[in-house]
Amino acid sequence: MTSLYIHVPFCLRKCPYCDFFSLPLNASQLEGFPQLVIAHLEQERHRDRWQGPFSTVFFGGGTPSLLPPRAVGLILQHADRLFGLSRDAEISLEANPGTVTAGKLLGYHGAGINRLSFGVQSLNDRSLARLGRIHSAAEARLAFRWARQAGFDNVGCDLIFALPDQPPKAPWPILNPSFSLARSIFPVTAWASSPKPPLPARWKRGTCNRRPRRSMPKVSCCCMND
Template sequence: MTGLYFHIPFCLRKCPYCDFFSVEKNEGAVDAYGELLRKDLERAAANGWQGPVDTLFFGGGTPSLLAPGVVADLLQGVAKHFGLSAEAEISLEANPGTVDAQKLQGYRAAGVNRLSLGMQSLQPNLLAKLGRPHSVAESREAVRLARQAGFDNLSLDLMFALPGQSRTELENDLDALLEFEPEHLSCYGLTAETGTPLGEQVAGGKIVLPDEDLYAELFLRVDARLTAAGYRHYEISNFARPGYACRHNQGYWQRLPCLGLGAGAHSFVATGWGERRAVAADLDRYAENVTAGRDTAQTIETFDREGAMAEMLYLGLRTDRGVDAETFRAAFGVDLQMRYADAIARCDDMLVCEEGRWRFNIDGWLLFNTLLSHFL
């Protein structure tokens, strides 16, 4: 096993754009959930999942609603049942307003060595549009306290292409983020996901998102500002200082084995052509299965050769490393360029091959879904 993911589904409140599984915080439920994760971890080890763990990620939801002691117990359980690599990357997502000095120091002492802060914007009017439950002051304080606690691998989240967002507002957010000198930045264009309050408002015409031209302009501006500041644009939505790309997510894009625990979590099993498993996004059902000692995950997709080829392309082409032609040939016994000659031609000069690796340039990333459809 390379990766381990804990899904922590609790939030102070649900953001209107979010389509991840989450529920509003209940203090007793959060504490009980930590014990369920510990038991599920033991079951997974007994059922054949093997370590050591190279990357571990607490995602959500809002993992920073967990007490540091719960995080410490879980990490000790991982070390006991699977083993943690000496250089393991251990990430935890946190929202400003849910952390203080004591909590951040506790996470760091427990072994968390990478903190991801979901600030999204540093302007009050944009935070209000996103329905975020924290303030600009809380974001700034969270960064200060994180550094004070010893976090030297800090990732900050930015959302752009918001309803009515001006070019100046984007520049102001980028200015503010760069002042913090984070090691990593995740920058996501706002999308209206089906089934979310935002999705319903956009579908009903109550909210208008930027059109394709403005979205492209903002995306390219984010790229230009951050690359000029020394960040590597290593995946469509992610930028990092040298040596600080998120190893856990890189494992996902490379189809490396990953065990997901917790309600709503997903796993990837690298047997045959690969298998994806999911835990039901239902807290009561998760608790029942863990208490009964049952496997909490169900297989949702078993890949055949064609499906594995398509996923390697889909995931690899999201990154600046793209897809290595020799690796593709070794895995599937076919030449990538010959197999997808028509699709490659339709990408024009937006798909390039350098040193045996096929990758999209920045224009290709802008049209990612359209161009990728030629391969599928």
Template structure:
């Protein structure tokens, strides 16, 4: 199959992901590239490395402004405002910021300090994502979290007091021995904090985690289904629109950085183990990743890349749909050609079969999973494998 990038391909919007890999402690369910912090963090050396890492990737910007920046981890809020300020200044000198750029910082309730978060807001960080996971003491203990429910509530209060009028709460369900009442209780407490956005998702056991090797007792499938249905109804009742598999937002408050991922936009990735997806004007699309271990990353000098892979035309339909079909409203069908340079006719056979099975809506102008297609997304995506 041959690509025709001149037949409708457009360079997509560009975002930046910054990975800060340290946490106070490693949680037993976490499979992210995160590492327990020592008595001191190498803030200045890491910021230097991040900027040098970005320098290596500047030829991928192609004049585009950054529409969003996301500090993920790990626990980025372990870093001082001074370190993050120096980093943001360095990034802006290298890549222009869009006038309405969204800058998100992940934070855990146990790392909240009022003065620190006011300082973050003064830097131009305008969105927080607070990792609550649960408000119940026994559930937090089972998850290995270092905060308690009261700290989580105070974190939301402090976010508002620091000037953040846009913040997300991360909340899990399907926790060890969790009942329907437990899950809805957590959700009601979260809603009472009036976040603009909620990431509400089921705990899964991932390889290379403590929970994978020592699995806890999780709720039965019937209970998980009841939690999902009742929770979605409660969120809708409170005005939170489900716009993605596990993302719910008040009107106009969908996470722009994540929407860029899910619409197959481009993103630079800097930091230990960070990944990127980048397009070139000739239509070439590649994924790349950075040196994973913090020690190796800090010692990398000016060779931070650990590998890259150009996506072939046979892979692009699946890669594109794996992202856009997570969105409850899907995307315009024309976006497929704009983002991949491939004709829509390439999808016709697989799309027809998915529609016949009731997994994809039959609207030719839109690529959108049905309710069943969202519930069985892996089955839907099988139709588009190379």
């Protein structure tokens, strides 16, 4: 199986817990990004180091959902032309609920994306604010409804648990049937410290409480199906 990962580094705002590489959004750089990716794909095709067809393609970030659907479609067209895409290829895009609309998700589906991964992290507005997220819990729920209406059957939802000052059961309301997330996968990640992002650094200054590891729920992921 051959896979292609495309890192889209741009963010509207850097989340204080994140240590992935990202850059402040620059409109001209975002506009030129697809051509840079295509040029790199063509370079690798000429070097003959990559073997197609691709079984999976993943747009990660950063915030890939800042790319317009036409840009995503253009990248996929050239990836298919140069290396080929398997007929049943899983083509995923990470999305921030605060950067999508119903029309945009419909456009991604038409461009060839068949799996979405929403970076929800929490359905508690207070926790979202502390995490520096640009979306609300209501916007996350709305993004899921839009995704279903756009035709996406495969939708993931990233969650973070064991946040500072978070009750142990705080992540689980997202699994409530009222959220209507049948056939969705929930990667659930424990809050972890890193020396680089500013939010974990606040622990050292005593301005943010850290949950003791022994009090963390023991869970890696949850899955809901029809």
